[in-house]
Amino acid sequence: MIAVLILVAAGFVTWLLRASFIILGDRVALPSFAERVVANARPAFLAALVASAFVAQGGGDPLAIPLPWLAAAAAGIVTSKLTGSLSATGAAGIATVTLLTAAGL
Amino acid sequence: MDPVTTRTTTPGRWHATPRFHEAGTERGIVRTGILDALPVVAGLAPLALALGAAVSRSPLPALTGWLTAPLIYGASAQFAALSLLGAGAAAISVLLNVAVVNARVLFYSAALRPMFRDQPRWFRFAGPYLLVDPLFALMGARADRFVNPRDTRQYYLAAGLAIWVSWLVMIAAGVALGSAVPNGVALEYAVPALLIGFLVPAIRANGALAAAGVAIAAVALPWGGGGAGLLVAGMAGAAAGAFIDRRGVKR
Numbered sequence: 001m002i003a004v005l006i007l008v009a010a011g012f013v014t015w016l017l018r019a020s021f022i023i024l025g026d027r028v029a030l031p032s033f034a035e036r037v038v039a040n041a042r043p044a045f046l047a048a049l050v051a052s053a054f055v056a057q058g059g060g061d062p063l064a065i066p067l068p069w070l071a072a073a074a075a076g077i078v079t080s081k082l083t084g085s086l087s088a089t090g091a092a093g094i095a096t097v098t099l100l101t102a103a104g105l
Numbered sequence: 106m107d108p109v110t111t112r113t114t115t116p117g118r119w120h121a122t123p124r125f126h127e128a129g130t131e132r133g134i135v136r137t138g139i140l141d142a143l144p145v146v147a148g149l150a151p152l153a154l155a156l157g158a159a160v161s162r163s164p165l166p167a168l169t170g171w172l173t174a175p176l177i178y179g180a181s182a183q184f185a186a187l188s189l190l191g192a193g194a195a196a197i198s199v200l201l202n203v204a205v206v207n208a209r210v211l212f213y214s215a216a217l218r219p220m221f222r223d224q225p226r227w228f229r230f231a232g233p234y235l236l237v238d239p240l241f242a243l244m245g246a247r248a249d250r251f252v253n254p255r256d257t258r259q260y261y262l263a264a265g266l267a268i269w270v271s272w273l274v275m276i277a278a279g280v281a282l283g284s285a286v287p288n289g290v291a292l293e294y295a296v297p298a299l300l301i302g303f304l305v306p307a308i309r310a311n312g313a314l315a316a317a318g319v320a321i322a323a324v325a326l327p328w329g330g331g332g333a334g335l336l337v338a339g340m341a342g343a344a345a346g347a348f349i350d351r352r353g354v355k356r
Contacts, residue, residue: 003169006196010186010203011176017207019233021214022221030215033347040316040346041212042245045339046304047317049238051324052335053297062325069294076298080305086144089302090295097294 068100134256138263141247145239145264146271148299151292152180153272157279158286159184163191167280174276178269179237182206208336212343213241220244220261223254232258235265242303316346 021028030038054073058064076093083089160170165187173183182203189199213236221229243264244257251257279286308314320342324334 036347044342
């Protein structure tokens with residue numbers, strides 16, 4: 001029961017973070033630099049999430065990221081540029097990593 | 106040709122699609138939102154199943170572990186809460202960890218603020234509950250197509266609820282399957298593959314390129330991993346992008 005209450009509190013904390021600026025709306029004016037920071041949040045955090053997954057795959061060492069993962073990333077980037085398709089990007093990356101891993105690389 | 110008016114809607118395709126009002130109907134907006142969510146759901150499936158399997162291995166009751174999904178709704182924070190609660194950590198420790206791991210959503214909230222500006226009060230309070238990484242990415246990718254607050258709301262709810270319902274169901278499936286959840290490199294790579302699919306189209310200008318580059322470099326530093334490292338890396342990247350954008354304006 002206590003664990004559930006802690007989870008409810010954690011959920012509320014998470015909601016507060018998600019809702020903060022949305023609910024405050026125009027009552028909080030951000031400086032122009034902060035507005036530009038926010039505008040760049042999407043590529044920055046997506047890149048950080050991708051990089052975290054790759055570094056974790058290398059056991060925390062960026063130099064130890066498996067070659068199939070790097071090749072899959074390259075295949076995904078090229079496919080995304082060419083097609084703009086989320087599904088095709090995912091399929092290209094997964095196919096590359098599967099094939100190269102099966103090949104023992 | 107103007108791509109805005111000459112192509113039909115294709116799920117998972119970010120460019121050259123019609124604006125929603127030109128696509129025709131409210132049903133079309135909802136349908137597009139759901140269709141856009143499908144590749145996201147497919148990409149998240151391995152993660153959700155793994156999370157469900159972790160719930161089944163946790164010393165917590167299965168229902169309590171599963172409740173992390175509807176209550177916290179965010180993979181990293183759910184993993185952190187499961188791990189800490191399973192180890193008998195203090196409540197304050199759980200809350201602080203969840204807050205740190207999820208702190209990046211503050212930026213999402215700030216970035217989506219214009220889309221919520223003219224929305225009804227109920228949506229401004231309830232909508233943020235659904236705000237997770239892939240929905241933030243979808244909203245950014247589709248932003249050009251929203252011509253009024255109603256479009257934005259319909260799309261956000263359609264895509265957001267599709268992801269949310271799928272997430273809860275897939276985690277329940279993972280709990281039921283337990284150690285039978287399959288493992289393999291293809292499944293491990295599914296989430297990064299999805300994120301790359303979101304990231305590449307988001308890099309449209311030098312500022313965004315700098316933001317991504319600096320964030321990646323920051324993660325690669327020795328202190329870069331984990332929830333706090335992810336937050337710092339994202340902030341550093343976004344700040345770098347802002348700096349480059351400022352220089353661009355000066356020119």
